[in-house]
Amino acid sequence: MEAERWLNEVAIVGGPDTVAARIAALDEEFGFGNFMLVTGFLGNLPQEDVVRTLKLFAEEVRPRVAVAAARRGP
Numbered sequence: 001m002e003a004e005r006w007l008n009e010v011a012i013v014g015g016p017d018t019v020a021a022r023i024a025a026l027d028e029e030f031g032f033g034n035f036m037l038v039t040g041f042l043g044n045l046p047q048e049d050v051v052r053t054l055k056l057f058a059e060e061v062r063p064r065v066a067v068a069a070a071r072r073g074p
Contacts, residue, residue: 016060023061024068 007013012022023035037057040050 016056016064019057020061020064020068023065027065027069028072 001010012019014022026032037054039045039053040047045053
């Protein structure tokens with residue numbers, strides 16, 4: 001897969017607002033119960049950046065996605 005296509009169609013990249021909005025939109029469109037979070041793809045991020053990414057996801061993205069999913073309902 002071409003890098004540009006991968007970034008546009010597969011990867012969700014950005015700050016917490018961007019990532020939460022994209023996940024919520026995909027959940028609304030397709031409905032899913034789980035998804036895979038990959039950080040530091042192929043070891044290309046230093047450990048401290050991976051930890052920062054996980055912390056941002058847990059503290060800022062996940063709660064926003066949960067609120068959006070609760071609004072949508074089952």
